Amino acid sequence: MKRFPAITANPKVASFRSIPAATQPWKESGSPWKSTLFRLLQSHEIDEAARFFARIPSPGVQLYTMMINGYCRINRLDQAFRLFERMPARDAAAWNSMIKAALDCGELDLGRKLFDEMPGRNVISWTTMVNGLSQFGRVDAAEDLFFRMPLRDTAAWNAMISAYCDNGRVADARSMFDKMPQPNLISWTAMIGGHDQNGESDKALCLFSELWMTRMKLTPRTYACILTVCANASELQLGIQLHAHLVRTSYSLDPFVSTSLVNLYAKCKQIEDSSKLFTEKQEKDVVSWTALITGYGLNDRHEDALKEFDKMTASPVRPNQSTFTSALNSCCGLQALERGKKIHATTVKLGLDLDMFVKNSLIVLYSKCGDIDDSLTLFNCMDRRNLVSWNSIIMGCAQNGYGSFAIELFDDMTKLNVQPDEITYTGLLTACSHSRMLEKGRNIFHMLERDPSVEVKLEHYSCMVDILGRCAMFEEAEELIRNMPMEPNATIWLALLSACRIHANIEVARRISKKVFDIDPENSATYVLLSNIYASAGQWNDVSQTRLMMRSRGITKVPAASWITLKGMRHEFVCGDRSHPMATEVYKKLDWLVGKLKELGYIHDTRFALHDVDDEQKEAVLAYHSEKLALAFGLISTVEGMGFVLVEIAGDLGCVGGAFAAQLGGSGDDGQEHGLRHRRERAFSSPSTCNYTEPSYTAVKVAP
DNA sequence: GTAGGGTTAG
Structure with a gap:
């Protein structure tokens, strides 16, 4: 029985034809070397495999091809090509493997050249090339090739559907799916995933219900895809139903499926369930761990996100660029610049700081924390x-x-x-x-x-x-x-x-x-x-x-707060706050700072004092504004003389300050958090009063 | 278990 009813060509026949008759003796089926070579390649011991291969007397086409595929997997195109050239004879599988190796290693021109030169191309060669062109974003060329194919089986149609989806042409993919002769489960999964990844989760869900009605037996691959659709569409109820079904079939133990479940519950704001599933998961890999970290972030649990990140870095699982993106986003959510800087340092160590997504997260982190210079x-x-x-x-x-x-x-x-x-x-x-x-x-x-x-x-x-x-x-x-x-x-x-x-x-x-x-x-x-x-x-x-x-009406206002993070500890203040253990010293320092500012000619802008009091009292309220308390605490808690303290007068916040080597943050009437700007080593400039345009700065030298 | 098509985080 044919696996794909639509197959019109038998690739086996084509490959057989392309082998010279003289090579037939090498193509023995029960080669004693094959299983050992296979085992070595499976366990990624490519050098060991190469030594073993060298000892085989006149290895057959299959063994050569296995080695080529092994080199391709670890991006060693030159070694794959050397073997290919040394082969005494090449069948279609060898050619196809070499074409794929070139394409996978980023050599489109070489892949195309091999494809053009290949004798007896079969349907797999064409499909490999369609897929390769798509990976390089050349969807038009892939389309051209697809329509020029002498024979098209279901896998070829599937490759073209994926090519359209991966290059944003989901409508073309769908029309192809709708008119293809024999769609199989792979076609359905590709199309459902394609809709989802192009922001059409609703269409993905509709197609899934059609698939469900076909009563086709689904595999864990398809389930993993559907669960992601549920996550993106916030379809928790459907997700839960599928979860129950997956537990019954034990598919929930599949690593891909279980990761999708972690993601599903996190995206549907059920972070405790997500965390529980992650804990129960047998293999905790980088993807599932990143899903959990991202999930905590999505649920505004940034501290927990960073805790998980720390756990992961202490484990043998190595974080990748996606993990860092999520961890940095959580630093941003906490306005935790110092922590973010540490993580930035780790990305440099792992060579991931060059990644565009990591860089983008860092740009947001630095600018949201007020460090626009580093961001730029x-x-x-x-x-x-x-x-x-x-x-x-x-x-x-x-x-x-x-x-x-x-x-x-x-x-x-x-x-x-x-x-x-x-x-x-x-x-x-x-x-x-x-x-x-x-x-x-x-x-x-x-x-x-x-x-x-x-x-x-x-x-x-x-x-x-x-x-x-x-x-x-x-x-x-x-x-x-x-x-x-x-x-x-x-x-x-x-x-x-x-x-x-x-x-x-x-x-x-x-x-x-x-x-x-x-x-x-x-x-x-x-x-x-x-x-x-x-x-x-x-x-x-x-x-x-x-x-x-x-x-x-029982409405209460959450008081605006400011905080300063020193040595990883967050010290929070509200206006006129005296609850801090160091309150006396804080106020003393602040009075000193205000005195310094007055010497420099700074005048409080009392227009926005909110209280029914006279000007002198208004000034007192503004003087003990939470931002200033946090700043003063920063001053007494850091080594004096280590730099300038900068006082910035900007916007309608009145006086906003920042201390060198510390980080300030705050939350306003609207409950929104903001990083207060801080600058280093700015020139000493004369103070100015409130303005609404570009910020101006005043630097005060801290007495040694 | 020599070659092509669908699965998880961002």
């Missing part, structure tokens, strides 16, 4: 960049106040013909809002509206409202919101409300706060903002009414 250095040193690299650095510059530079980077990117996506535009609009570039912001928004390959999202409107609001263009901002194609959410109104705070626009604030109360009455930010707006205008009645409303 990394970006500039990249030999290859993808869209994620550009988006990361543009957003990094935007968030660190280098708005104009972010725009310049975008110009560089377009000159290199890199097409922007939604995230690029968000980065650009963020740049305009943080650096108060109104005209630029309008231009970019128009560019976004005209870009046919990008959909204008809610977050883009939110950024644009922010830009207009910061520049006091209230009418234009409200008009933009009115004309939006989707319903505005609370974030958009809050962007406008915070503009009202900056520009003390009580009229607009009163009107729009009603809208936010309707959409999201639980959001404490609205009450706090509104109360502050009234406070800055001295309307104390409205202030107390707002606070009363907040209290009566």
Whole structure:
């Protein structure tokens, strides 16, 4: 019985024809050498295998081919080729193995040359070549070859379906799948996986239900693929049903299936189940461990993610670039720059720092932690960049106040013909809002509206409202919101409300706060903002009414906090906090620092003091702002004289500081965490008061 | 167990 009913050529016959008759005696079936050579090659003892091979008197074509495949697996193309040339005779399998070796080792031209020269090409030769062309992204050439094939069996169709899927042409793959004569389980699995990997998990699920109805017997390979679809589509219920079925059939013990299950539960926010399955898993390899680490990150359990990463590095399992990407993302989530730097050092040790995905994660880590200089250095040193690299650095510059530079980077990117996506535009609009570039912001928004390959999202409107609001263009901002194609959410109104705070626009604030109360009455930010707006205008009645409303609805505000990480320990402070064991010393140091700043001419900007108190008291509140407490603690806990302490005055945060050799972080009214900027060895400059554009810096020399 | 097509993390 034929395995594939659609087979129209018998490859065995073709290969037999291509062997010269004189070589037949070598092709003995029960070669005594074969099993030993096979065992050595299986256990990757290629050099031992080569020594063994050298001792075989006149080895047959099969043994040569086995050696060629062995060399191919470890990328030793030259040695494979030398053997191929030495072969006394070559059959189709030998040629096909050599073509595959060339293609797998990155030599497309050699592979093609061998294919063209090969006598008696069979269907496997053509399929190998189609697959090779696809791996080099040459899907058009693969397609051309596929249609020129003299005979096509199911495997050939499958290769072409995969070629389309792997090169983003999933619709072509699907039309091929729909019209192929005899799809088998491999075809179904390739097509389901192809939909999923091209962001069409819904279509993948539909196709799976069709497959299920065929009552075909599925293998662990197909199950592993389906479980991934469930994970990407957040189809936990289906995933659980499949899991039960897999336990009954013992397929759940398959290493691929069990890894898919770890991933499924992690992506569906069932991280405890995911962790349990990982613990029960027999072989903990790099893929499953990375799935778990990534899972902790997705579930905002960054500390646990790094704990797992540490466990893994202490084990014999070697992390790879994907593991590092996930670990670095968790450092980013914790604003743990020092830890991230240690992990960065490990990537260098393992030679993985050159990987583009690792580099991208590092760019995000450094810029999110306020170290835009190092982030830029990394970006500039990249030999290859993808869209994620550009988006990361543009957003990094935007968030660190280098708005104009972010725009310049975008110009560089377009000159290199890199097409922007939604995230690029968000980065650009963020740049305009943080650096108060109104005209630029309008231009970019128009560019976004005209870009046919990008959909204008809610977050883009939110950024644009922010830009207009910061520049006091209230009418234009409200008009933009009115004309939006989707319903505005609370974030958009809050962007406008915070503009009202900056520009003390009580009229607009009163009107729009009603809208936010309707959409999201639980959001404490609205009450706090509104109360502050009234406070800055001295309307104390409205202030107390707002606070009363907040209290009566049982809404509490999580106080903004700042922290400093020293020697891996996180020390957290809130405004006026005296609970820290070193509080007395902290306050003493802070008073000293404030004195120094005053000598230099620094004036507190008291416009945003939120309390019903006079100016002197407002200043006291601002002076013991949580960020400053964290900074002062950093000063007394690090060796004095080891560098400059930099005090940065930027944005509407008032005074933000950072200490050399320590890392500061904080969380604001919105509960969002941010890395406070810190710089090293900046020139001593005169202090300035609050501005809203590029940040300016003041350096204070720490007394030795 | 000489050669081609589908499986897990990012």
